[in-house]
Structure formats: C-alpha cells, structure tokens
Amino acid sequence: MRKTTPLAIFxxxxxxxxxxxxxxxxxxxxSSATTIAPxxxxxxxxxxxxxxxxxxxxxxxxxxxxEKTHVLLEFKVxxxxxxxxxxxxxxxxxxxxxxxxxxxxxxxxxxxxxxxxWSFANPGIYTYxxxxxxxxxxxxxxxxxxxSNTTNASVxxxxxxxxxxxxxxxxxxxxxxxxxxxxxxxx
Amino acid sequence: MGFSFELAVFGSTIAILIIMGFLLYYFxxxxxxxxxxxxxxxLPKKESNAILSKMSRELSFTAFIMxxxxxxxxxxIITSLALFFIAGLAGIGMRLSLWFxxxxxxxxxxxxxxxxxxGTLMLYGWAVGGILGLxxxxxxxxxxxRKDSLGVVSSxxxxxxxxxxxxxxxxxxxxTWYFYYPLVDQLTASGGGTLSFGSLIGVMLILVATVxxxxxxxxxxxxxxxxSIRLSNLPLxxxxxxxxxxxxxxxxxxxxxxxxxxxxxxxxxxxFQAANGTALAYAILFWFWGHPIVYVAVxxxxxxxxxxxxxxxxxxxxxxxxxxLSLLLLMVLSGTVWGHHLFNSGLGTVWDLIFSTTSFIVAVxxxxxxxxxxxxMWVGRIRITVPTLFIINAIIDFIIGGVSGVMAADVxxxxxxxxxxxxxxxxxxxxxxxxxGMAFAAIYVLFPTLTGxxxxxxxxxxxHFYLTSIGTWVMSGFWLVGGFAGMPRRVAGYFGIFQxxxxxxxxxxxxxxxxxxxxxxxxxxSGSRPVETGTGNILEEEVSA
Ligand code: HEM
Ligand code: HEM
Ligand SMILES: [Cu+2]
Numbered sequence: 070m071r072k073t074t075p076l077a078i079f080x081x082x083x084x085x086x087x088x089x090x091x092x093x094x095x096x097x098x099x100s101s102a103t104t105i106a107p108x109x110x111x112x113x114x115x116x117x118x119x120x121x122x123x124x125x126x127x128x129x130x131x132x133x134x135x136e137k138t139h140v141l142l143e144f145k146v147x148x149x150x151x152x153x154x155x156x157x158x159x160x161x162x163x164x165x166x167x168x169x170x171x172x173x174x175x176x177x178x179x180x181x182x183x184x185x186x187w188s189f190a191n192p193g194i195y196t197y198x199x200x201x202x203x204x205x206x207x208x209x210x211x212x213x214x215x216x217s218n219t220t221n222a223s224v225x226x227x228x229x230x231x232x233x234x235x236x237x238x239x240x241x242x243x244x245x246x247x248x249x250x251x252x253x254x255x256x
Numbered sequence: 257m258g259f260s261f262e263l264a265v266f267g268s269t270i271a272i273l274i275i276m277g278f279l280l281y282y283f284x285x286x287x288x289x290x291x292x293x294x295x296x297x298x299l300p301k302k303e304s305n306a307i308l309s310k311m312s313r314e315l316s317f318t319a320f321i322m323x324x325x326x327x328x329x330x331x332x333i334i335t336s337l338a339l340f341f342i343a344g345l346a347g348i349g350m351r352l353s354l355w356f357x358x359x360x361x362x363x364x365x366x367x368x369x370x371x372x373x374x375g376t377l378m379l380y381g382w383a384v385g386g387i388l389g390l391x392x393x394x395x396x397x398x399x400x401x402r403k404d405s406l407g408v409v410s411s412x413x414x415x416x417x418x419x420x421x422x423x424x425x426x427x428x429x430x431x432t433w434y435f436y437y438p439l440v441d442q443l444t445a446s447g448g449g450t451l452s453f454g455s456l457i458g459v460m461l462i463l464v465a466t467v468x469x470x471x472x473x474x475x476x477x478x479x480x481x482x483x484s485i486r487l488s489n490l491p492l493x494x495x496x497x498x499x500x501x502x503x504x505x506x507x508x509x510x511x512x513x514x515x516x517x518x519x520x521x522x523x524x525x526x527x528f529q530a531a532n533g534t535a536l537a538y539a540i541l542f543w544f545w546g547h548p549i550v551y552v553a554v555x556x557x558x559x560x561x562x563x564x565x566x567x568x569x570x571x572x573x574x575x576x577x578x579x580x581l582s583l584l585l586l587m588v589l590s591g592t593v594w595g596h597h598l599f600n601s602g603l604g605t606v607w608d609l610i611f612s613t614t615s616f617i618v619a620v621x622x623x624x625x626x627x628x629x630x631x632x633m634w635v636g637r638i639r640i641t642v643p644t645l646f647i648i649n650a651i652i653d654f655i656i657g658g659v660s661g662v663m664a665a666d667v668x669x670x671x672x673x674x675x676x677x678x679x680x681x682x683x684x685x686x687x688x689x690x691x692x693g694m695a696f697a698a699i700y701v702l703f704p705t706l707t708g709x710x711x712x713x714x715x716x717x718x719x720h721f722y723l724t725s726i727g728t729w730v731m732s733g734f735w736l737v738g739g740f741a742g743m744p745r746r747v748a749g750y751f752g753i754f755q756x757x758x759x760x761x762x763x764x765x766x767x768x769x770x771x772x773x774x775x776x777x778x779x780x781x782s783g784s785r786p787v788e789t790g791t792g793n794i795l796e797e798e799v800s801a
Pocket of ligand 1: 596
C-alpha cells in the first residue's frame with residue numbers, strides 16, 4: 070500500500086461524512102423560523118385543490134383573497150383530482166419555495182380535507198400556490214391590517230370591480246359547493 | 257473564423273479527459289502487470305483475473321479501474337466504510353438534537369432528512385455494501401476460484417451501487433427508509449415528491465446491483481469453485497453467502513417492482529393510494545424484502561463468526577452440519593416472517609398469529625448458531641485478541657437483540673412496543689453489535705493484508721472495541737427501557753418524562769462516535785507506519801502472494 074493511501078481514505082471519509090451532514094441540515098426547514106401571530110378572531114377559507122387552478126370549478130378560479138392580519142385564517146383545502154398538491158404561501162407577489170410561510174402537503178385522494186391554519190402579522194401581498202402545479206395553481210392573498218379600514222379600501226380600489234365584488238359575494242347562497250360551515254368564506 | 261474561447265475550453269477539456277483516460281488505463285495495465293508478473297500478464301483476462309482475485313491484495317485506488325473480484329471487493333469496502341461514517345454522523349446528529357425535549361438544533365424537517373439518510377444508507381450502503389465487499393474479497397480465496405469471468409458485470413454493478421448511494425444522499429428525502437405512501441409524497445422546503453423520487457431511484461439501483469451480484473456469487477460458488485472443494489466441505493462463510501444470495505434473489509425484486517410503481521405514483525397516484533386500501537399493498541411488498549434485508553445484514557456476519565471462531569479457539573467448529581443447516585434454515589424461514597412488521601396494519605388476526613408463529617420459529621436456527629458458537633468456545637481454548645472480543649460481543653448483542661425481537665413478535669407485546677424506541681433498540685443491538693462489529697472484526701483480521709504488511713495498534717483497537725461495545729449498550733439499552741415505557745421513535749421532539757432515557761442514549765451515541773473515530777485514527781496511524789509483517793491473514797491462509 071502506498072504511504073498516501075491511508076491518509077487519502079482518512080480524508081475522503083471525513084470529508085464525505087462532514088460534507089453530507091452539512092448538505093443534510095442545510096435545509097432550513099422553512100416555516101419553523103416564523104411563528105404564528107396572535108389573533109382574536111378566526112376566518113374559514115375554502116380552497117379546492119385542482120391541477121387546473123384553485124377553485125377551478127367555481128366562477129372565479131385562483132381568486133384573490135382579501136383578509137386581515139391577526140386573524141386566524143383556517144384554510145380548508147379539499148382535494149379534487151387525485152393529484153398531489155401543496156398549499157404554499159410566501160410573502161411577495163411571486164412564487165418562492167425558499168421563503169415560504171406555509172407549505173402543506175395535500176394527500177392525493179379526492180375528498181381529503183386538510184385544514185391549514187395561519188395568522189399573519191404583517192399586512193401586504195402574499196402568494197398562495199401549489200408547488201407541484203406552480204403554473205396553474207397560483208393566486209394572491211392580500212392582507213390588510215386589522216385596525217384600519219382605510220388601508221382596506223385603498224388596496225381594494227385599484228382592482229377591477231368584478232373582482233372587488235367577490236369579496237362581498239362570499240356569503241352568497243349561490244355557492245356551488247356543498248361542504249360549508251357557518252363561518253365559511255367560499256371564494 | 258476567428259478564435260472562439262468556448263471552443264478552446266471545450267477542446268482542451270476533451271483533450272484532458274482523453275489524456276486522463278489513457279493515464280488511468282496505463283496505470284491499470286501497469287498495476288496488473290506488476291501484480292501478475294511477466295508470464296501471467298499475457299494470459300487472457302478470464303484467467304489472469306482468477307489469479308489476481310486469489311492474491312493477497314491491499315487497499316488501493318487502482319482497484320477502481322480493475323475488475324477482478326478482489327478489486328471489486330476493495331471498491332465496495334472503501335465505499336461502504338465511507339457510507340457508514342456518513343450515516344453514522346447523521347445518527348449522532350439526531351441523538352444530540354434529542355438532548356432536549358423540544359426540537360433543538362435540528363428542525364423536524366432536518367431531523368427527518370437525517371433519519372431517512374441514516375436508515376437508508378446504513379442498510380443499503382453499509383450493511384449490504386459491506387457484505388458485497390467482504391464477499392467479493394473473501395470468496396475467491398476461500399473457494400479457490402477457477403475462473404473469474406464476470407468482472408465487467410461486477411464492475412458495472414459497483415458503479416450502479418455508488419450512483420445509487422449518491423442519489424440517496426443528494427435527494428434529502430424525508431420519507432424514512434420505508435417510503436410509505438403518502439409520506440413519500442410529502443413535500444418539504446426543497447420542493448415536491450422529487451426528493452423521495454431521487455432516493456427511490458437510488459434504492460432501486462442498489463437493489464439491482466445487489467441482485468446481480470448475488471447471482472454472480474452463486475455462480476462463483478456452485479460453478480467456478482475448485483474441484484478439491486466439495487459441497488460437504490465448503491467453508492461456512494461461503495454457505496452463508498449462498499443463503500444470503502438466495503434470500504436476496506427471492507425477495508429484492510419484489511421491492512424493486514414496488515419502488516417502480518411508487519415512482520410512477522409520485523407522478524400519477526394510481527397504485528398505492530389510501531382510498532382503495534392499496535397503501536397496505538405497498539407495505540406488504542416492501543416488507544417482503546424489508547425483513548429479509550435485515551437477515552441479509554446478519555447471515556454473512558454469522559458466516560464470519562463461523563469462519564473466525566475456530567481459528568481463535570484452535571478447534572474445528574463444533575458442528576459443521578448444524579452450522580450449514582442453521583444457515584439454510586435461516587434462508588428459508590426468514591422469508592416467511594415479514595408480516596410481523598404489520599401487526600398493527602390490519603392484516604387480520606389469523607395472519608397476525610401465523611406471522612407471530614413463524615417469527616418464533618425463526619429463533620430456532622438463530623439459536624442453533626449461537627449454541628454452536630458457544631460449544632466451539634467451550635471445547636477449544638479461546639485466544640483473546642481484538643477480533644475475538646468483537647466476536648464475543650457480537651454473540652451477546654445478538655442474543656439481546658434476538659430476544660427483544662422475539663418479544664416484539666408476540667402480537668400482544670407488539671401492541672405495546674410497536675413504534676417505540678424498543679424496536680429501534682432491538683435492531684441496533686444486532687446491527688451495531690453483530691453486523692457492524694463483525695465487519696470491523698474482519699477488517700482487523702485482514703488489516704495486515706489490506707495495508708500491505710502493517711499491524712494495527714492493539715491498544716487503540718481495544719479502545720475502539722470497548723467504546724463501541726459500551727456505547728451500543730448505553731444507547732440501545734436506554735432505548736429499550738424507554739421504549740417499554742412508551743417512548744415513541746422517529747420524532748424530532750418528545751415528552752419531558754422521557755428525557756432521562758433520551759439523554760443517556762445521546763451519551764451512548766457520542767461514545768459510539770468516539771469509538772469509530774478512534775478506528776479511523778488507528779487506521780491512519782498504523783497504516784502510515786513502515787512495513788513490519790507479512791501480508792498473510794488467518795482468513796486466507798492458503799493464499800500465496
Ligand atoms: C429472532 C429473530 C427476530 C425476530 C423474531 C424479530 C422480530 C421483529 C419484529 C416483530 C419487529 C417489528 C416490530 C414492530 O415494528 O412492531 C422487528 C423489527 C425489526 N427488526 Fe427484528 N426480529 C428478529 C431478528 C432481527 C434481526 C437478526 C435483525 C437484523 C439486524 C432485525 C432487524 C430489525 C429491524 C431493522 C426492525 C425494524 C424495522 C423498522 O421498523 O425500521 N431483526 N423485528
Ligand atoms: C453510529 C452509531 C449509530 C447511531 C448513533 C444511530 C442512531 C440512530 C438514531 C438516533 C436513529 C433514529 C431513531 C428514531 O428517531 O426513530 C436511528 C435509526 C435507525 N438506525 Fe441507527 N444508529 C447507529 C448505527 C446504525 C447502524 C450500524 C445501522 C445499520 C446497519 C443503523 C440502522 C438504523 C435504522 C434502519 C434506523 C431506522 C430508521 C427509520 O426509522 O427510518 N443504525 N439510528
Ligand atoms: Cu422483521
């Protein structure tokens with residue numbers, strides 16, 4: 070055996086072990102860094118997971134959601150097409166898998182309901198989407214601060230009226246969906 | 257046309273690759289010629305490889321470009337050792353993070369990545385890889401191979417094994433080594449079921465390599481052994497490989513197929529989704545191989561004990577026939593017990609009882625071996641050396657692990673300890689004490705050969721032994737007790753009442769880690785000293801180099 074062989078094996082083994090360990094834990098683990106904001110009211114939001122778009126079978130697929138900060142948003146995600154999906158929410162108006170706040174797997178069995186609860190601290194525009202179908206399943210989540218209603222109006226105003234209408238539409242009895250609770254908002 | 261920078265870079269890269277390829281080829285040819293001597297290097301490869309694979313051969317990176325059985329063995333030994341340290345560090349990382357009840361320096365996602373990497377790499381990379389390595393290395397000498405004709409196939413299988421391990425490392429899957437649906441579909445921060453997809457491909461590559469290598473071992477043993485060796489005096493290590501190889505060939509393909517379906521499921525779930533009860537179908541297909549793999553990890557270790565014990569006690573093995581019978585019974589029976597992993601999955605009471613019974617029965621051949629070893633030690637005079645220490649420790653650890661396995665195979669007790677650390681303790685006793693212990697015992701026995709005439713430093717080797725032995729006891733022992741108290745396995749955090757067990761086990765993990773580190777340092781230290789002995793070893797006595 071050459072004199073360098075044991076040294077080479079020693080170094081290779083140590084580097085492989087250390088390098089792999091760093092590689093394994095380099096994964097940030099996402100949302101664990103962020104914590105859920107305090108809240109004193111809750112709001113249920115129903116989302117149907119369909120590869121063609123969120124709530125694809127409703128009149129408005131991929132709806133823009135208007136919600137308030139410091140409210141516990143209870144997303145009721147209903148699997149619709151037997152395909153794997155995620156509900157991923159990240160700040161900003163673009164999809165980003167690296168700084169998500171929420172990323173939950175929706176089992177690929179039609180009818181499965183997954184509740185995803187989160188309360189946001191900061192107002193602003195967020196993106197909700199599916200990591201498996203990022204092209205089709207993507208929408209905006211607009212959060213206004215709980216205290217001021219004026220911000221609410223100013224964010225809502227630049228939007229086309231038909232979308233602004235939907236906000237009020239939520240409690241309409243014309244919902245195409247059967248699975249509804251009293252407190253539910255169907256977009 | 258003017259000067260193109262890209263073209264220049266491209267051209268010189270290709271030129272360098274060609275030169276490197278030529279150099280590699282030259283080294284290989286040169287190394288072969290040096291080993292074989294002038295006369296033999298003119299022989300056709302089939303025959304010269306047979307000569308090479310019966311020489312006493314040392315660790316060398318040239319083995320990676322030669323394809324006789326001994327070289328393939330050296331490749332696997334180096335690779336699986338590296339994988340052992342990768343997976344071991346992951347294990348120690350998990351243990352340390354569990355010092356506090358709340359997830360400490362590892363987030364749950366990171367913990368799951370380490371858990372999956374540890375389980376998969378330890379079983380497929382270290383246990384299976386190490387066994388392939390020792391078999392390729394030891395078989396040709398122990399059965400005096402006449403021709404070594406499948407070098408190219410073995411070589412390709414080795415590269416598949418290596419690529420498979422890399423796939424497992426790079427995929428960062430979080431699905432645990434079961435890859436159960438829907439966990440396998442779980443999405444983590446780096447996106448999509450893609451993670452598990454990579455691991456699954458890795459596992460499939462390794463399984464294919466393992467199956468093909470097993471066929472090669474059977475061919476070596478049954479067709480290519482020397483005429484002077486009849487089945488009635490085939491070395492027990494070879495018998496253990498026969499048993500292992502048949503077990504692998506009979507069960508691994510099932511897992512390969514299941515993994516293939518599963519990969520398809522990640523794209524379009526139609527096979528194993530829970531809706532029509534077929535999640536259980538995957539579990540059954542998986543455990544049809546999942547149980548045999550744990551015996552694949554122990555039967556060759558049995559073979560090594562059978563081979564080494566007589567040499568350290570100065571007697572023949574107490575009963576050769578009982579040994580062969582035990583190894584062959586293990587092969588047959590351990591194919592029938594996989595259902596004991598599914599007692600809580602709804603196979604039904606009758607099936608549960610059947611699998612419980614077969615699991616009790618499989619203890620019989622295991623005990624036959626244990627008593628055979630005890631009898632051998634009883635009639636002979638034991639020479640206490642480092643390998644003997646490992647052997648005795650392996651036997652004791654196997655008894656503890658085996659008994660806890662038989663307890664877990666009782667349907668009632670299983671309700672209590674399924675999914676707890678008692679199970680983790682059950683198999684770590686065996687996998688650390690027996691599989692890993694015997695692998696290191698073999699490495700110590702082969703040390704002068706592998707390092708080309710150096711002795712290992714005995715005090716350091718003893719420290720290695722005592723640390724790993726004590727570490728196994730502390731870690732698995734506290735796991736076992738905690739498990740019976742209900743401490744759940746596979747969690748990144750736990751209830752505060754279990755902290756004593758978890759902390760004690762963490763200390764055990766650190767002790768283990770120190771032990772293996774000392775092995776590495778010993779290897780470096782002793783391997784770099786001047787040559788001091790011959791290159792023979794007691795496992796390959798007949799060999800002339
Ligand atoms: C005497 C024979 C054995 C019996 C009766 C036995 C029994 C069992 C049972 C019943 C379980 C399932 C426990 C549960 O999950 O509820 C189990 C798990 C396990 N056994 Fe054994 N066992 C035996 C030998 C071995 C051997 C020799 C090994 C090899 C190292 C081994 C490795 C494992 C592993 C790795 C697991 C856990 C797999 C996992 O869930 O990750 N067992 N054993
Ligand atoms: C270096 C010493 C080792 C340490 C510190 C160690 C530590 C651990 C830890 C902490 C776990 C996770 C327990 C849990 O959360 O459920 C684990 C699981 C496991 N270990 Fe080890 N281990 C070691 C050696 C080995 C060896 C040598 C093997 C096999 C050859 C092995 C095979 C496994 C398997 C199959 C699992 C189960 C993974 C799963 O649940 O998916 N370990 N080990
Ligand atoms: Cu089993």
